[in-house]
Amino acid sequence: MAEVIIMPTRAEAGALVADEIARGIRANPEFVLGLATGSTPLPVYEALRASLDGVDVSQVRGFALDEYVGLDPAHPESYRSVITREVVEPLGLDPARVRVPDGSLARIAHAGELYDAAILDAGGVDLQILGIGTDGHIGFNEPGSSFASRTRVKTLTAQTRDDNARFFASPAEVPMHCITQGLGTILEARHLVLLAFGAGKAAALAAAVEGPVTASVPGSAIQLHPHVTVIVDEEAASELDHVDYYRYAYANKPAWQGL
Numbered sequence: 001m002a003e004v005i006i007m008p009t010r011a012e013a014g015a016l017v018a019d020e021i022a023r024g025i026r027a028n029p030e031f032v033l034g035l036a037t038g039s040t041p042l043p044v045y046e047a048l049r050a051s052l053d054g055v056d057v058s059q060v061r062g063f064a065l066d067e068y069v070g071l072d073p074a075h076p077e078s079y080r081s082v083i084t085r086e087v088v089e090p091l092g093l094d095p096a097r098v099r100v101p102d103g104s105l106a107r108i109a110h111a112g113e114l115y116d117a118a119i120l121d122a123g124g125v126d127l128q129i130l131g132i133g134t135d136g137h138i139g140f141n142e143p144g145s146s147f148a149s150r151t152r153v154k155t156l157t158a159q160t161r162d163d164n165a166r167f168f169a170s171p172a173e174v175p176m177h178c179i180t181q182g183l184g185t186i187l188e189a190r191h192l193v194l195l196a197f198g199a200g201k202a203a204a205l206a207a208a209v210e211g212p213v214t215a216s217v218p219g220s221a222i223q224l225h226p227h228v229t230v231i232v233d234e235e236a237a238s239e240l241d242h243v244d245y246y247r248y249a250y251a252n253k254p255a256w257q258g259l
């Protein structure tokens with residue numbers, strides 16, 4: 001079972017993850033960080049500014065989970081733009097070492113295999129940050145995604161397009177297709193850190209963490225991974241059955257253990 005940590009605020013959740021990432025980078029300057037977009041990881045990126053103060057990040061590599069297909073990379077809501085704005089620039093990472101899947105139509109046919117090859121070439125992802133969609137997706141692996149899937153093109157569900165419409169001028173502007181790391185790709189990262197905040201995520205989170213392992217809930221793939229940390233606020237934790245155990249385990253977590 002994944003370790004589940006319930007934090008009082010998003011900022012404290014972000015700080016916990018940021019400290020773990022900073023520890024990893026100090027131990028290994030070529031740390032490979034798996035990046036997520038959406039609103040959920042923002043407290044982590046915010047906290048990283050302080051946690052990485054004085055830490056050499058020049059060799060750190062980053063791989064984003066996903067990208068829209070056919071959206072101009074210069075569009076402010078392309079995940080390339082979001083990662084540049086939220087992560088690369090504020091943290092001073094080397095832009096050449098931070099990759100986002102290539103969603104351009106001209107290169108889409110081979111973009112998935114090239115991306116998986118680049119991750120392998122970098123030695124794999126050390127820590128993958130994950131959010132979760134209200135339909136249970138991780139990355140953009142919509143319900144039905146194979147647990148063996150690699151980086152590839154997917155069609156977004158109507159629910160995901162609705163959820164993401166807030167970032168665009170109109171719902172119709174949300175791209176229909178995306179390119180996302182597969183569940184198989186994500187499961188190869190050495191440590192998965194899944195974050196969820198707010199009541200709107202409670203049902204998807206409970207299904208992913210405690211429900212049956214099923215392609216119908218792509219987030220449930222995390223149950224197959226040997227090292228998963230789930231960090232949530234009280235609202236997102238509200239539909240979990242084993243909350244008392246999670247609190248008890250965290251209160252008794254050995255100081256030497258790390259995340």
Ligand SMILES: N[C@@H]1[C@@H](O)[C@H](O)[C@@H](COP(=O)(O)O)O[C@@H]1O
Nearest residue numbers: 037038039040131132133139140
């Ligand atoms: N592709 C992203 C996911 O990586 C993200 O985890 C999820 C939740 O988004 P948010 O964090 O904004 O709730 O949906 C987005 O569409």
